[in-house]
Amino acid sequence: xxxxxxxxxxxxxxxxxxxxxxxxxxxxxxxxxxxxxxxxxxxxxxxxxxxxxxxxxxxxxxxxxxxxxxxxxxxxxxxxxxxxxxxxxxxxxxxxxxxxxxxxxxxxxxxxxxxxxxxxxxxxxxxxxxxxxxxxxxxxxxxxxxxxxxxxxxxxxxxxxxxxxxxxxxxxxxxxxxxxxxxxxxxxxxxxxxxxxxxxxxxxxxxxxxxxxxxxxxxxxxxxxxxxxxxxxxxxxxxxxxxxxxxxxxxxxxxxxxxxxxxxxxxxxxxxxxxxxxxxxxxxxxxxxxxxxxxxxxxxxxxxxxxxxxxxxxxxxxxxxxxxxxxxxxxxxxxxxxxxxxxxxxxxxxxxxxxxxxxxxxxxxxxxxxxxxxxxxxxxxxxxxxxxxxxxxxxxxxxxxxxxxxxxxxxxxxxxxxxxxxxxxxxxxxxxxxxxxxxxxxxxxxxxxxxxxxxxx
Amino acid sequence: xxxxxxxxxxxxxxxxxxxxxxxxxxxxxxxxxxxxxxxxxxxxxxxxxxxxxxxxxxxxxxxxxxxxxxxxxxxxxxxxxxxxxxxxxxxxxxxxxxxxxxxxxxxxxxxxxxxxxxxxxxxxxxxxxxxxxxxxxxxxxxxxxxxxxxxxxxxxxxxxxxxxxxxxxxxxxxxxxxxxxxxxxxxxxxxxxxxxxxxxxxxxxxxxxxxxxxxxxxxxxxxxxxxxxxxxxxxxxxxxxxxxxxxxxxxxxxxxxxxxxxxxxxxxxxxxxxxxxxxxxxxxxxxxxxxxxxxxxxxxxxxxxxxxxxxxxxxxxxxxxxxxxxxxxxxxxxxxxxxxxxxxxxxxxxxxxxxxxxxxxxxxxxxxxxxxxxxxxxxxxxxxxxxxxxxxxxxxxxxxxxxxxxxxxxxxxxxxxxxxxxxxxxxxxxxxxxxxxxxxxxxxxxxxxxxxxxxxx
Numbered sequence: 001x002x003x004x005x006x007x008x009x010x011x012x013x014x015x016x017x018x019x020x021x022x023x024x025x026x027x028x029x030x031x032x033x034x035x036x037x038x039x040x041x042x043x044x045x046x047x048x049x050x051x052x053x054x055x056x057x058x059x060x061x062x063x064x065x066x067x068x069x070x071x072x073x074x075x076x077x078x079x080x081x082x083x084x085x086x087x088x089x090x091x092x093x094x095x096x097x098x099x100x101x102x103x104x105x106x107x108x109x110x111x112x113x114x115x116x117x118x119x120x121x122x123x124x125x126x127x128x129x130x131x132x133x134x135x136x137x138x139x140x141x142x143x144x145x146x147x148x149x150x151x152x153x154x155x156x157x158x159x160x161x162x163x164x165x166x167x168x169x170x171x172x173x174x175x176x177x178x179x180x181x182x183x184x185x186x187x188x189x190x191x192x193x194x195x196x197x198x199x200x201x202x203x204x205x206x207x208x209x210x211x212x213x214x215x216x217x218x219x220x221x222x223x224x225x226x227x228x229x230x231x232x233x234x235x236x237x238x239x240x241x242x243x244x245x246x247x248x249x250x251x252x253x254x255x256x257x258x259x260x261x262x263x264x265x266x267x268x269x270x271x272x273x274x275x276x277x278x279x280x281x282x283x284x285x286x287x288x289x290x291x292x293x294x295x296x297x298x299x300x301x302x303x304x305x306x307x308x309x310x311x312x313x314x315x316x317x318x319x320x321x322x323x324x325x326x327x328x329x330x331x332x333x334x335x336x337x338x339x340x341x342x343x344x345x346x347x348x349x350x351x352x353x354x355x356x357x358x359x360x361x362x363x364x365x366x367x368x369x370x371x372x373x374x375x376x377x378x379x380x381x382x383x384x385x386x387x388x389x390x391x392x393x394x395x396x397x398x399x400x401x402x403x404x405x406x407x408x409x410x411x412x413x414x415x416x417x418x419x420x421x422x423x424x425x426x427x428x429x430x431x432x433x434x435x436x437x438x439x440x441x442x443x444x445x446x447x448x449x450x451x452x453x454x455x456x457x
Numbered sequence: 458x459x460x461x462x463x464x465x466x467x468x469x470x471x472x473x474x475x476x477x478x479x480x481x482x483x484x485x486x487x488x489x490x491x492x493x494x495x496x497x498x499x500x501x502x503x504x505x506x507x508x509x510x511x512x513x514x515x516x517x518x519x520x521x522x523x524x525x526x527x528x529x530x531x532x533x534x535x536x537x538x539x540x541x542x543x544x545x546x547x548x549x550x551x552x553x554x555x556x557x558x559x560x561x562x563x564x565x566x567x568x569x570x571x572x573x574x575x576x577x578x579x580x581x582x583x584x585x586x587x588x589x590x591x592x593x594x595x596x597x598x599x600x601x602x603x604x605x606x607x608x609x610x611x612x613x614x615x616x617x618x619x620x621x622x623x624x625x626x627x628x629x630x631x632x633x634x635x636x637x638x639x640x641x642x643x644x645x646x647x648x649x650x651x652x653x654x655x656x657x658x659x660x661x662x663x664x665x666x667x668x669x670x671x672x673x674x675x676x677x678x679x680x681x682x683x684x685x686x687x688x689x690x691x692x693x694x695x696x697x698x699x700x701x702x703x704x705x706x707x708x709x710x711x712x713x714x715x716x717x718x719x720x721x722x723x724x725x726x727x728x729x730x731x732x733x734x735x736x737x738x739x740x741x742x743x744x745x746x747x748x749x750x751x752x753x754x755x756x757x758x759x760x761x762x763x764x765x766x767x768x769x770x771x772x773x774x775x776x777x778x779x780x781x782x783x784x785x786x787x788x789x790x791x792x793x794x795x796x797x798x799x800x801x802x803x804x805x806x807x808x809x810x811x812x813x814x815x816x817x818x819x820x821x822x823x824x825x826x827x828x829x830x831x832x833x834x835x836x837x838x839x840x841x842x843x844x845x846x847x848x849x850x851x852x853x854x855x856x857x858x859x860x861x862x863x864x865x866x867x868x869x870x871x872x873x874x875x876x877x878x879x880x881x882x883x884x885x886x887x888x889x890x891x892x893x894x895x896x897x898x899x900x901x902x903x904x905x906x907x908x909x910x911x912x913x914x
Binding site: 027 | 468469471472474475476477478480481482483484485486491492493494495496497498502504505512514515516517519520524525530533534537538539540541542543544545546547548550551554555558566567568569570571572573574575578579582584585586587588589590591592603604605612629630631632633634635636637639640664728729732734735736737747748749750751752753754756757758759760761762763764765766767768769770771774860862
């Protein structure tokens with residue numbers, strides 16, 4: 001047992017010699033070492049040391065049916081024998097495009113790419129190509145992939161976030177060109193008055209306003225109807241596109257979170273679950289806007305290609321995954337998730353800890369707060385708060401054998417059942433109790449700290 | 458037969474209703490309609506209408522062993538049963554990283570991403586994060602993916618390319634922010650004097666100079682030793698990184714095209730073949746530079762993650778592909794390609810047409826020129842030249858059943874043998890003869906047109 005226990009550690013010792021920090025993705029970085037998977041099935045993941053864990057992260061929301069979903073394994077195994085990519089087209093990309101565009105009334109046309117990052121980047125470029133304008137607006141604190149324009153102010157903190165009516169444009173990476181910052185307007189999510197003022201100040205220059213309707217890193221709460229409608233109305237008056245990032249949120253209803261609003265975006269970025277577990281991204285929307293990429297057009301406003309885009313493996317897996325993620329499957333999954341939230345709220349009460357939950361559909365996020373936050377600045381976690389959240393997540397991982405996203409988030413799959421939900425809520429109760437003193441301590445200092453940070457500007 | 462012949466056309470009729478221009482990638486767009494694949498094996502691709510073609514494109518150079526390579530099919534089929542992606546690490550990403558870094562002495566560390574576009578974008582961001590500078594230099598005419606900074610002047614033409622000593626910074630897409638253009642220095646490939654002068658003019662601001670050592674769209678000829686050495690020497694004096702785009706060219710030798718030079722880049726972008734037929738990108742290089750992404754570092758200069766990066770399917774397929782693409786396999790493939798070039802040169806002579814070939818390793822490109830071009834501006838094809846090249850490629854596709862890249866390029870796979878090379882050279886001879894009059898005509902007007910375009914500035 002002891003020898004076995006060392007194998008993830010041993011692989012990591014090799015990993016640090018060839019990968020920066022020993023990892024390929026910073027989201028899976030874990031101290032003292034990350035764990036290496038030997039196999040997974042349904043909602044269970046087994047690491048190389050033999051420990052089996054329930055998976056509530058599902059590769060950052062990308063596995064809607066859990067691991068090794070038999071219909072996907074079968075279909076992909078068949079496709080594999082026929083090849084994985086060609087310099088020609090395949091029928092499955094057309095059938096899958098028909099399926100996805102049928103799910104949302106505003107998806108006239110769709111284009112596939114290889115990641116959520118590529119989806120948002122291409123969508124922004126399409127908006128610029130259509131409008132001929134350069135600037136974009138995005139929410140403070142929102143993660144929209146690694147294209148530097150949409151990374152602006154992704155991790156703004158009290159030291160640098162500036163006044164709420166003019167949030168600072170903070171670069172994420174060192175060396176971000178100043179020109180990038182100048183072309184991005186950072187708005188406070190769900191804050192209608194300040195957002196409209198900011199848009200007004202850039203009225204002639206905005207190609208698009210980018211909204212993630214339930215932004216995970218902002219705090220995983222929904223854009224209000226009033227906010228979306230106000231921004232929509234503004235964009236209609238200023239020849240600006242309204243574009244949604246639904247890479248994560250498309251799971252919430254059959255046609256994405258946009259189904260919940262009376263107004264629809266012009267373009268929508270997709271990713272994660274629509275690849276059936278394989279690398280994917282896509283963006284869909286208005287026919288006239290999407291035609292900027294149509295090679296029949298002259299001039300071609302947005303030349304756009306990609307070696308692996310719409311490869312038949314991703315298309316096959318995604319098509320199977322989404323066909324099986326139908327209205328009933330979504331209802332069931334959302335109901336199960338609602339039950340989980342209710343059970344965890346019960347656990348919070350019983351453990352008597354200052355914790356709260358935000359979320360929608362098949363996902364939710366825990367906050368070390370008495371009440372769920374309603375803005376990025378409220379949701380912002382100071383170092384001590386992050387530390388106690390890490391303790392809770394470590395407790396879940398090591399003691400309860402439950403995997404969650406490193407922000408304290410769960411992204412459900414259809415492979416999860418009531419039994420796993422019971423283990424999750426019981427596990428969290430244990431974690432809350434084990435960290436009760438510290439949770440109370442950070443909560444006691446919350447108001448003081450946040451008052452100092454002046455979240456309302 | 459006639460009914461069958463219509464099936465690609467029929468699928469395309471559906472495709473245009475849901476995909477812009479009916480395609481997912483503009484590189485596979487083909488008039489009157491693209492062809493849909495039913496299956497492929499080795500070097501043969503069969504379309505849905507039953508026509509079998511020899512594949513010399515290999516999904517834009519990404520299938521080094523051709524289609525459905527049995528060792529890859531076997532390994533991926535096994536991995537599929539264990540899952541395709543986790544929110545944890547896998548051993549195969551470490552073993553594959555060890556393999557790739559062992560192939561080139563300057564690959565200290567590596568990070569995987571999902572496409573060549575992501576590889577070059579991340580590499581540029583890493584160079585900026587390391588140096589704290591904003592600008593990059595890239596070659597006129599060079600394709601380096603769809604990140605807008607590296608798209609600048611990708612398709613410059615006589616109407617807009619400007620003087621050779623100061624090539625214009627032309628946006629590729631409509632709506633490209635002016636700030637993007639300001640942060641890109643466009644240099645004339647292999648032109649030492651003008652390039653060094655341009656670098657000097659931006660001496661304090663350059664994060665990196667990006668070189669594709671055998672740039673396909675520039676004309677598929679190699680960077681000269683003197684050029685690479687001169688740029689390298691310049692970067693050493695100015696705290697600027699030398700970065701290579703070897704997404705395509707890594708196939709040319711065991712350690713990439715960089716193996717041919719006495720000096721080595723600081724970072725290198727990889728893609729295509731290293732995914733074994735699955736979506737992939739990577740960048741590798743100096744340990745101190747790569748540490749900008751190390752999550753142990755504080756501050757973290759380049760926060761960087763990706764949902765599907767280093768997924769175990771791509772890692773498994775890529776690792777198998779590259780282990781089997783060893784020194785001997787590369788020698789054999791390059792020899793076969795050299796024989797193909799020699800046979801085609803013979804065909805050019807026999808057909809007595811003004812055609813030429815450039816290339817290196819396992820790839821080459823045809824040019825409607827008496828002598829192979831040595832600069833982007835020489836290689837640039839006017840409308841009439843493009844039209845005759847399209848006729849040649851259509852002849853190859855429809856009459857000879859041979860697939861080439863839409864630029865008149867062949868990217869070999871190890872599945873190709875002497876028999877296919879014979880069919881290629883014979884097919885090209887037929888195509889040359891069928892288009893001889895037109896080839897002579899465009900050649901007669903070449904000097905006049907190019908003199909007018911003033912390629913030497």
